[in-house]
Structure formats: structure tokens, C-alpha cells
Amino acid sequence: MQGMSDDAKLVFKGVNFEIYQWQQKLFDGSNATFERAKVRDSVHTIATVGKKVIMLEEMQPGWKTPRIGLPGGIVDHEGEKPIDAAKRELLEETGMQSDDWEPYVSDLGMVYRVSYDRYYFIARNCMSVAEPKPDAGEKIKVHLLSVEEMADNITQKWRYAPKEFWELKYDSEKKKAFEKLLFG
DSSP, rough: OOOOOOOOOEEEEOOOOEEEEEEOOOTTOOOOEEEEEOOOOOEEEEEEETTTTEEEEETTOSSOOOEEOOSEEEESTTTOOOHHHHHHHHHHHSSESSEEEEEEEEEEETTEEEEEEEEEEEESSOOOOOOOOOTTEEEEEEEEHHHHHHHHHHHHHTTOOHHHHHHHHHHHHHHHHHHHHOOO
């Protein structure tokens, strides 16, 4: 894992986090214990219906207000591929499927001492095939928005939006290229 010693040991494995520790020599010659948390991989889908993008208004227990975001969630189990998790999450949260998928961007990163991998996919021409079946801890409303509305919602209400979404809001050429990528 990025920024971690090769001799790091797994000291805790929870539902969503793994904690690793290792000894590291400091500049003065002493040693200290260092730690890093690894969050389970997450997936997000830019899903289209016609010339609109699916956005979710989601509420979970403990939240004071709903949050706006893309369909997505976490990779449920070891061995599940990110694309398969994205397809599963889209179906669970929206009841929709697509036969036209492609990777968009990946954010394989670290914030301070927390490592995370986020995968973004595009799913074009989604069609309703079932009733949504969100998790018991989710209340979800599906909205269809223009790319401009999507960019506004994500940048105003989604703290950790990747830079590509911020660029859509402030760079008209990148917005046009993104719309062409989504809709042809």
C-alpha cells in the first residue's frame, strides 16, 4: 500500500477498515510506531438515461440532511471486481442496468494516513429492469439531471468530488467533451 513500510502488519480488520502498523526509524535514530488505515474500495457510476445523468438524493441513519451523489457504494467482498460492484450498486439503488459500460477515472489515493481507492465508471443508456432494493440503512430518491446540474450538485454538496467533476463546472470545453463522451 502506498506510503507504508513493506513490513507493515495488519493489526485490525473491521467491516470497512483495515489498520496496519509498522516500526519506522526516525531522523534522530529512535523508532516509532506508524499506522495507516485502508478503507474498502468504493465505486461510483455516471449513469445516463437519454441525455440526463442519474443522481441520487440519499439519506442514512445519523445524517441530518440528505446527500447528493452518484449511484455507488463499496466493493462488498474480496474478489469482487470494481466493475461488478458498480453494476450491482446501480441495480440495487436504481433498479437499472446498462449494456454499455466503460471506466472513467480512478482515484487511488491517500489522505493523511487513510488509503482509499475509488473507481468511477460510465454506464450509458440505462434501462429500468427491476424495483430498486436499497440497503435497509438507505432512503434513496433518483433524479435525472443535465450534466450542468450534475456538476453543480456534485461540487456544491459532495466534498470529495474528483477534480474531473470540478472541471466540468468551470471549463466549458471539458464539459462539451464530457457530454460527447456520455451521449455521443
